[in-house]
Amino acid sequence: MSRPLFQLNPRLKCCASLLRPGKRMADIGTDHAYLPIWAIRQGLTSYAVASDINEGPLEAARRNMIRYHTSDSMELRLSDGLNAFSPGDADDIVIAGMGGELIAKILTGAPWLKVPEKRLILQPMTRAPELRTFLASEGYEISREIAVEDSGRVYAVMLAGYTGKAVKTGRLYPYIGMVTGETAEGRRYLENCAALLRKRAQGLRLEGKEDDARELFSAAEEISGLAAAEPLGSR
Incomplete structure (x- = not known):
C-alpha cells in the first residue's frame, strides 16, 4: 500500500502547477526530491530526473524515492546545474530555491535550452531583477509570473521559454516582471x-x-x- 503523500510548500506547489502532464521534467537542486516525487504521484509528469550538486541530498532523495514508490518513474543524477544533462532528458526544467544570478549561470551553461519546446519554471529566492534581465537579453520570454507567499515572504515563480526574439521591456520590467496586483x-x-x-x-x-x-x-x-x-x- 502506498504511503500517504506529503504536502509541498507553497513555492514548490506553485512550480508543480506549471508542469505539463505527459512531459519529462528535471528538478535542478532537488534536495530531498519532494517536488518530482509529488509531481509523479499527482500525475503531473511522465518521468523525472532529479539532480543535485552534492551526494548528501541525493541520498535523502533516494530514500524518499523508495519510500513513496516512485523509483520506476524517476532517476537521480549528480550534476552541477545542467552540466550532466542532454537535450532529450527533460522537457520542463525546474530551478527553484536558488538566487537569480545562480539560475542565470546554470541556464548559460545549457544552450540546448534555446528551443521553443523547452519550458523553464524558475523560482529565484533573491536577485529576481537580474534574472529577468538575463532572460530578456538571451531571447527567453516570461509568459507568466505568479506571486506566492511562503514562510512569511513573497516570491515570484516564472514560466519562461525561448523565442529568440528581442523581448520588449519597460523600465519596471526588471523589478516586477509579469506580477500584477490581482491577488x-x-x-x-x-x-x-x-x-x-x-x-x-x-x-x-x-x-x-x-x-x-x-x-x-x-x-x-x-x-x-x-x-x-x-x-x-x-x-
Whole structure:
C-alpha cells in the first residue's frame, strides 16, 4: 500500500502547477526530491530526473524515492546545474530555491535550452531583477509570473521559454516582471519591490547621486500605484 503523500510548500506547489502532464521534467537542486516525487504521484509528469550538486541530498532523495514508490518513474543524477544533462532528458526544467544570478549561470551553461519546446519554471529566492534581465537579453520570454507567499515572504515563480526574439521591456520590467496586483500575494510583492527601490534610492541620495535616486523614487511610486490595479501591457 502506498504511503500517504506529503504536502509541498507553497513555492514548490506553485512550480508543480506549471508542469505539463505527459512531459519529462528535471528538478535542478532537488534536495530531498519532494517536488518530482509529488509531481509523479499527482500525475503531473511522465518521468523525472532529479539532480543535485552534492551526494548528501541525493541520498535523502533516494530514500524518499523508495519510500513513496516512485523509483520506476524517476532517476537521480549528480550534476552541477545542467552540466550532466542532454537535450532529450527533460522537457520542463525546474530551478527553484536558488538566487537569480545562480539560475542565470546554470541556464548559460545549457544552450540546448534555446528551443521553443523547452519550458523553464524558475523560482529565484533573491536577485529576481537580474534574472529577468538575463532572460530578456538571451531571447527567453516570461509568459507568466505568479506571486506566492511562503514562510512569511513573497516570491515570484516564472514560466519562461525561448523565442529568440528581442523581448520588449519597460523600465519596471526588471523589478516586477509579469506580477500584477490581482491577488493579495501579487499586491504584497509589488509593495515589497517599491519599498526596496525607495531604500535604494535613499542610499543613492546620500551618496549625492540625485538623478539616479529620483529615477528609483519615480519607479517605486509607479509600482505602488500598480499594487491594486489591473494588469497592464508592456511595462
